[in-house]
Amino acid sequence: MKLLTFPALICFSIFYSCSTPTQVGNGDAAQVIENSLVAGLQIKGEPKKIYTLAERMAHYNVPGVSIAVVKDGKVSWAKGYGTANAQTGSLVDVNTLFQAGSISKPIAALAALKLAEEGKVELDADVNTYLTSWKVPDSEFTQTEKVTLRRLLTHTAGTTVHGFPGYHPSMIFPGIETVLNGRGNTPAIYVDTTPGTLWRYSGGGYTIMEKVVEDVTDLPLDIYLKQSVLEPLGMEHSTYTQPLPADRAAEASAAYDSNGTLIDGLWHNYPEQAAAGLWTTPSDLAKYCIEIQSIVAGKKDGILSQEMVTRMLTKGKNDWGLGPSLKNDSEDLIFQHGGKNAGFTNNMVAFAHKGEAIIIMTNADNGGRLIGEIINSASDYYDWGLSNVRTIETIKLSSEKLQEFVGKYQYSEQVPGSGSYYIEVRLTNGQLTVIDPDQNTSFSLTPTEAMKFIDLEKGDQIVFSASENGPVVLLWNNNYRFYKVE
Known part of the structure; x- marks a missing residue:
């Protein structure tokens, strides 16, 4: 039952056993963390169960994992584990590309923020001011309150469509207006509640933002992001180009379902580039985290000004900023985002004021719980306070x-x-x-x-x-x- 997403408890071991991890940086920290995974639930009175990463990859049917950790404002270590593509036998290394899923959003949000800083758009203006060939449909909900970039970035614009399933490589790859008009594999994107009144996650909203950026710059989103965001940040392995160019396919991990089975076609393609289209690595995402942290700390020539980054990291409804989700306050402020595409599950967590972050990318639908256990282990090692281990008391019944x-x-x-x-x-x-x-x-x-x-x-x-x-x-x-x- 897809509605319930009950877990599949099917064991496998072939993916990890034949692999060799590749890494850069502090191997000692990596070794401790990967050998100290703790399940999120512990039973009161029983000894804490400690697992290795290899054991939990097999347990959760996750063929491949890539991790990068930021300490003191730089990448402390990065490491790849397991299998990238079971057909070719390629292994995960630190440069293996993963689909970022919704982690695409906070990186793509930088495009809108840069245009605002350059005076080419206003965050609080009606986006129909900037849209040309497609407009947000007028309705009773938009009579007094308008869809703005600020509301799109913070999921408060009242727009529909939560997320996107992607397209099998054999399917016709639609253009962005086809998606907006509901002529792809998802419904039309429109406003069904008064903008600004509530928070509701909307990949559809980020697809509208994508169209704004393209219309204002007269460039495809992937080209603008490459020139204005990815290259300035040094994210040399990353691309928003969809479908992934054939000459880069060997760099990419394949995708796997919850049973650890290779997805037909190796992965899905996403025309909704801002919402779900980024191919990247944890080490490249670490460069985004470091840049934001550096600007918070006073860097003058960053991708954005300190004033704009402060606005980006200011909590709105549901503790959401202009791109990332936010947690905690003051010196403990965290900016973060998860990501889920077909066969890929990821998370990125960064401390705004501490120069520390962890990014974990997996090539499996079942990677979420494994990511949680890796974060528990890293949090204990670095004393981050992120551990989500819960102790419960069980009873016996006849x-x-x-x-x-x-x-x-x-x-x-x-x-x-x-x-x-x-x-x-x-x-x-x-x-x-x-x-x-x-x-x-x-x-x-x-x-x-x-x-x-x-x-x-x-x-x-x-x-x-x-x-x-x-x-x-x-x-x-x-x-x-x-x-x-x-």
């Missing part, structure tokens, strides 16, 4: 009690394209297991209270409830409701 929850459950709503949807709860060797027959996946439940359970693997929570006259109810993550039917 087989008789557990048997009360066994059965077939129907989802409370109809699933588009599937109709009625069912899952099963089984009792095996004294433990409840949730089976998703449609997706052929399962996960085990551990009791924390008489009616509350947790998936120790993923952290998902299941709460059962029952009444004398009604069926047993299964509530998944306080969101998805199932009723016991058998």
Whole structure:
């Protein structure tokens, strides 16, 4: 069931065992971190379980990982692990290209900020002032409040379309106006709520920003970003060109699904370049982090002025800045962004005032939890305060009690394209297991209270409830409701 994204628990080991890590910088720190991974959930009273990166890559079906760490305003170390392309046998090294997914957004946002600093656009002006061949459709929502670059960058413009699935290499690659008009594989991008009134993540909004930059500069976005952002930052391996040029394909990692299976066509292509189109490396993203940190610290000839960077790192709704997400305040301020494309999962976390950052890129749909464990390990080593390890207290329930929850459950709503949807709860060797027959996946439940359970693997929570006259109810993550039917 895609709606639930239950974890697939399929083991593999072939991807890591044949690989040789490649690195630059402080190998001692890298070795400690990669051998000290800790799961996000720990059971109270039990010894903390420590894993190696190789073990967790195999466990999570992640063929390849690339990491860069910034300390004292420079790259302290960078390292690649595992397989980039199972077909060719190529391995991940520090220069292997990964799709950045939504980490494309804060880098692309620099284009709009540079144009604003040059006086070519205003952040608070109606973007239809700058758009030429395509306009944001007028509606009841735009009568008094307008779509502006500031609102697009902070996800407060009221625009639709959360994200983009990309296009198989064999598919026709649409132009940006085709995407905006909903004639690709996603709906049309428009405004369905009054701009400025709420925060709602919108890749569609960044696609409008992309069109503004192209119309103002009279250049394709990838060319403008190459000339005005990537080259000045020294991001020599990075490109927004989509599809990736054939002569650079050997530099790129392939993409893998949650089972560790190579995605058909090796990867998807993204015409929505600002939202999802960047190919890059952790070391190149580290240069972006270092530049922003240097400007905050007083650098005068940076990619932006200190005043503009201060505006960029000022929290708006939902703690969002002009591009990156923001966390903490004052000297502990963090600017960050995650990224998810088909077969790629990434994260970038940087301290605005401390010259420290970590960027992790993986070539798998299932890379998110692995990234969390790497950050836990790095945070402990560097004393960053980023660790998200949670200790929970579990209890024992009798087989008789557990048997009360066994059965077939129907989802409370109809699933588009599937109709009625069912899952099963089984009792095996004294433990409840949730089976998703449609997706052929399962996960085990551990009791924390008489009616509350947790998936120790993923952290998902299941709460059962029952009444004398009604069926047993299964509530998944306080969101998805199932009723016991058998």
